[in-house]
Amino acid sequence: MTPDVSVVVPTFRRPALVVEAVKSALSxxxxxxxVQVLDDSPEGSAREPVQALGDARVRYVQRDVPTGGNPATVRNEGWPRATGRYLHFLDDDDRVAPGAYQALVHALGAHPARGVAFGRVAPFGDDAQVLAQQTAYFEDAARRARIAERLGSRRWLVANMLFRPTVLVNSACLIRRELLPVLHGYDTRLPLVEDVDFYLRAIRRAGAVFLDRVVLEYRTGAPSLMHNxxxxTKAVSAYRLIHERYRREWGALEFTALRLATRTVLRWL
Structure with a gap:
């Protein structure tokens, strides 16, 4: 029987965490x-713990040539093998919230003209300062997503993603499988925020529905000045590419109008 949801999980040397992620999807x-687990480590660090799950719904794949840290490339190898009606790209350190898939699938079923469903994010972690910052960030993201949902405007949501801190993260979204070939998957050129670019393109083309409920448990890490x-620097480079493509595909007039709206109306919302 055809799966409802195909889950693609790239992983790199996080054997214990990826098992948590997979279990959250299976439950x-x-x-x-x-579920596909695509192992990007040369030694196949996730093979034993993933196969030890003993679940026929899980397929482990060790990649032949590691990417050196390019999850977009790994995800692009996973989605063509998917057979489900919907796709979920789950990061290996995140967890699917209980009941999330059923709610997201129902939302897309109730809105057949929309291509993406996403929901709220609940961060968790050991560093209290980082956790507080991330909690505030995702509360604001949910607030802005609620406004876009009430307005029913995909461009309003796109403007938030183009010019403001994104309202969604990769693991919080479910997408119709038939959109993937149209979008040509993730852009492997992007050094960062490849998920923002991917879902921005999907939402501009096919729209989205926002669920005001937690669908993802998002793991936070310790702060690092060098990392930040x-x-x-990578984000600036990535957004430059994203903006260039948007202007090329949807026109300079729309791009400029969305940027102006962000600087005027959206700044107060």
């Missing part, structure tokens, strides 16, 4: 699930 009620500075 979802009310939906049929298949390096990521900031």
């Amino acid at each position: 979802q009620d009310g939906v049929r699930v298949e 500075e390096r990521d900031a």
Whole structure:
């Protein structure tokens, strides 16, 4: 029987965490699930713990040539093998919240013209300062997503993703499988925020529905100044590419109008 949700989980040297992630997907009620774990480590660090799960719904794949840290490439190898009606790209250190798949599948079933469903994020972790920051961030993201949902405007949501801190993260989204070939998957050129780019393109093309409930448990890490500075540089480069493509595909007029709206109306919302 065709799965409802195909889960693609890239992993790199996180054997214990990826098992948590996979178990959270397998434990979802009310939906049929298949899971691919794509191991990007040369030694196959996740093979033994994943295969020890002994669940026929799980397929372990060790990649021939490691990417050196490019999850977009790994995800792009996973989705063509998927057979489910919907796809979920789950990061190996995150967990699917109880009941999330059933709620997301129902949302897309109730809105057949929309291509993406996403929901709220509940961060967790040991560092209190980071956890507080991330909690505030995701509460604001949910607030802005609620406004976009009430307005029913995909461009309003896209503007938030183009010019403001993103309202979603990769593991909080479910997407219709038929959109993947149209989008050509993830952009492997991007050094960071490849998930923002992917779902921005999907939402601009097919729209989205926001669920005001937690669908993802998001693991936070310890702060690192070097990591933050390096990521900031990569993010600037990535958003430059994202903006260039948006102008090219949807026109300079729309791009400029969305940027103006962000600087005027959206800044107060």
